[in-house]
Amino acid sequence: AFLTSGIVAQYSDIIGEPYRDRAGNIYNPLSIQPIIVLSADRSTLSAIHRRALERGVTTSLYVDEMFSTGHDAANRAVFAEFAPDDAKVVGIALRAEKKLVDKITKGARMHP
Numbered sequence: 001a002f003l004t005s006g007i008v009a010q011y012s013d014i015i016g017e018p019y020r021d022r023a024g025n026i027y028n029p030l031s032i033q034p035i036i037v038l039s040a041d042r043s044t045l046s047a048i049h050r051r052a053l054e055r056g057v058t059t060s061l062y063v064d065e066m067f068s069t070g071h072d073a074a075n076r077a078v079f080a081e082f083a084p085d086d087a088k089v090v091g092i093a094l095r096a097e098k099k100l101v102d103k104i105t106k107g108a109r110m111h112p
Contacts (some may be wrong), residue, residue, distance in 0.1 A: 003060040003091050003093035004093050014033060047106075057100065061091050
């Protein structure tokens with residue numbers, strides 16, 4: 001879920017209108033599109049990362065070392081220490097046409 005915040009930042013039109021119940025309580029707006037969660041091992045995540053870069057698809061990326069930080073600035077600092085060939089990718093989020101996403105995420109499975 002954390003990585004989808006990067007998608008929302010890139011595509012603000014993905015968020016719909018606030019929800020309102022019969023009593024008039026207002027709730028946060030939600031994504032207008034479904035969010036599919038896939039799972040994959042580290043090598044498949046690295047391949048997905050590589051394929052996204054090759055196809056020019058901007059992603060939200062989380063590397064293993066970010067788990068040891070405590071805030072955004074520290075996340076950015078540790079993230080900057082890695083390049084695509086040595087990043088230990090543990091999470092990735094992307095948005096593109098379904099056909100392209102299917103090609104990029106080949107090898108990943110639906111999260112149980």
